[in-house]
Amino acid sequence: MLCITNGNVILEREIVHKNVYMDGEIIVKISDEAPSVHDQVIDAKGRYVSPGFIDVHTHGRKGCDTMDGDVEKLKVISKENLTTGCTSYLPTTMTMQKEDVNKAIDAVAALKGNEPGAKILGVHMEGPFVSEKYKGAQDAKNIIPSTVENFQALAHGHEDLIRKITLAPESAGALDLIAYLAKQGISVSVGHSNATYDEAIAAFDAGANSTTHTYNAMTPLDKRKPGIVGAVMDDPRPYAELILDGKHVYYPAARILLKMVGKERLILITDSLECTGMPLGQYELGGQPIWVEEGRAVLNDGTIAGSIAGMNEVVRHAFEHLNVSLPEAVNFASRNPAKSIHEEHLGLIREGYKADLILFDDQIDVSMAIVRGQIKYNKGE
Numbered sequence: 001m002l003c004i005t006n007g008n009v010i011l012e013r014e015i016v017h018k019n020v021y022m023d024g025e026i027i028v029k030i031s032d033e034a035p036s037v038h039d040q041v042i043d044a045k046g047r048y049v050s051p052g053f054i055d056v057h058t059h060g061r062k063g064c065d066t067m068d069g070d071v072e073k074l075k076v077i078s079k080e081n082l083t084t085g086c087t088s089y090l091p092t093t094m095t096m097q098k099e100d101v102n103k104a105i106d107a108v109a110a111l112k113g114n115e116p117g118a119k120i121l122g123v124h125m126e127g128p129f130v131s132e133k134y135k136g137a138q139d140a141k142n143i144i145p146s147t148v149e150n151f152q153a154l155a156h157g158h159e160d161l162i163r164k165i166t167l168a169p170e171s172a173g174a175l176d177l178i179a180y181l182a183k184q185g186i187s188v189s190v191g192h193s194n195a196t197y198d199e200a201i202a203a204f205d206a207g208a209n210s211t212t213h214t215y216n217a218m219t220p221l222d223k224r225k226p227g228i229v230g231a232v233m234d235d236p237r238p239y240a241e242l243i244l245d246g247k248h249v250y251y252p253a254a255r256i257l258l259k260m261v262g263k264e265r266l267i268l269i270t271d272s273l274e275c276t277g278m279p280l281g282q283y284e285l286g287g288q289p290i291w292v293e294e295g296r297a298v299l300n301d302g303t304i305a306g307s308i309a310g311m312n313e314v315v316r317h318a319f320e321h322l323n324v325s326l327p328e329a330v331n332f333a334s335r336n337p338a339k340s341i342h343e344e345h346l347g348l349i350r351e352g353y354k355a356d357l358i359l360f361d362d363q364i365d366v367s368m369a370i371v372r373g374q375i376k377y378n379k380g381e
């Protein structure tokens with residue numbers, strides 16, 4: 001067995017000083033029992049032992065984007081994710097032409113199961129069923145009607161690979177599409193949307209279970225028009241994605257969201273772009289030029305396009321700014337996203353759960369990542 005000793009182990013609600021044992025891909029024991037001579041031992045040297053982070057909304061890293069539709073580039077993203085503590089993720093497509101989305105999904109399907117780093121849990125399809133008004137960095141010319149047929153054409157035979165979809169529920173036919181997707185077990189997230197409060201609630205009634213980068217690219221909370229922001233705060237069902245990079249949302253607004261949705265429903269995401277981890281300069285996003293400035297990426301017109309953060313950074317921000325414990329901040333990035341996409345036995349250090357673990361220090365700088373019981377990243381080696 002593989003055993004991590006001498007670590008501060010982050011469980012769902014507390015931090016304990018115990019040994020974590022893994023057998024194959026599974027966590028089998030969390031105990032005081034000393035390892036035997038047959039066990040392979042990792043000395044955590046007082047570092048935190050945490051469940052690996054799960055990013056359900058990330059486009060790319062290090063010059064590589066999911067929309068490149070290139071297996072080699074997806075491998076780079078998979079490996080780079082580990083340096084941020086992300087051990088599994090949903091490569092996220094954008095609102096582009098059907099052929100481009102098809103190509104991206106084909107590449108993900110080709111790599112899934114043979115990832116060199118973080119595991120691909122499936123695809124998050126961001127658009128193309130979105131609102132022109134709230135398109136954000138999505139290209140309006142590629143928006144198409146919300147129909148089951150259009151969805152099937154985009155997935156083209158890989159429907160089982162789609163785990164999450166961001167759409168605007170106010171468009172014609174969207175509620176039928178939501179019901180269809182929810183029935184397949186796909187997490188439907190309301191976003192890039194001009195929906196009213198009532199339209200958002202109708203989406204949750206139809207089976208949507210999330211809001212995409214809450215506050216960004218959606219109808220805001222107003223006293224007579226509570227919008228999508230009001231709907232996710234008022235309705236007890238949906239999860240709320242949040243980009244906590246310190247740029248997309250002001251921290252007090254993030255604290256208000258947390259107070260309203262509670263600690264079980266907040267999901268930290270990066271929404272990271274291919275320019276993440278790259279020098280300042282000009283890059284590309286969904287066929288449009290973007291500029292990387294200090295800490296953020298913007299389009300020609302100044303629209304903020306996505307983040308250049310890593311999962312460990314958004315967790316650090318949550319711990320520093322949301323008045324939560326470290327296990328709670330970690331849950332926002334592991335347990336909650338796992339539950340939101342109906343992923344069983346993932347996102348917690350618990351017996352019987354998948355052995356996706358990371359080691360980090362007080363600054364949440366990640367030094368090791370274990371994916372399904374195998375050391376896949378060891379800083380300095």
Ligand SMILES: [Zn+2]
Pocket residue numbers: 057059092126271306
């Ligand atoms: Zn995105």
